[in-house]
Amino acid sequence: METQTMTPDAPAVAESFINVTEAAAGKIRELLAEEGKTESGLRVFVQGGGCSGFQYGLMIEESGGVGDQLFESNGVRLFVDPVSISYLRGAEVDFVDTITGGGFTIKNPNATSTCGCGSSFSA
Template identity: 55%
Template sequence: MSAVQQATPFDLTPAAEEKIRELLLEEADDELCLRVFVTGGGCSGFQYGFTFDDDRAEDDFAISNNGVRVLVDSLSYGYLVGSVLDYQEGLEGSRFTVNNPSATSTCGCGSSFSI
């Protein structure tokens, strides 16, 4: 299935859009994107990851909107469909969070989940 036919894997909150835009502007690299991915591990079985990346694979799904560029690899895509990516600042620090309706359980820190 080509990336053009796929639905957007997740929505971005205004706070997430603003932070991604800010981080990308700081890096001053027009090819750089925020990559959101899922890997095995964490206390609940899977964990979310976030990194800057300027290397796009053929099967990556790209979200681009008003200076916000996000990539999702084809393996992570299915785990993220229907999710909402947010950015939160609080007493515990600042971080991106994923509200994933497919997750049957999450850990206390919110960075790992199970399906």
């Protein structure tokens, strides 16, 4: 089940905003437990950089900042800043484990192109 919760001064979001897959949620909970931060969440953001103009960022955070929107997907709290909101609507955070290692990926329907290595995008 997916729920959405916003900070008091955040605008309402009518549709599902960011989805976290079961695989990603499990890995995030594992990382939070390892750091003893089970009440924390994941900040998902977009910043300038990379060969296509924008790149994604993920980091563990205890609480959101001023203007952040708070979402929950598959039991994981997500913090998104006001600038990143427009770039991340409808995105999906996944965790992919391969023979060469694992990592988080973001599938973003707003990305008009991505670079060859997949680390940056344009919108």
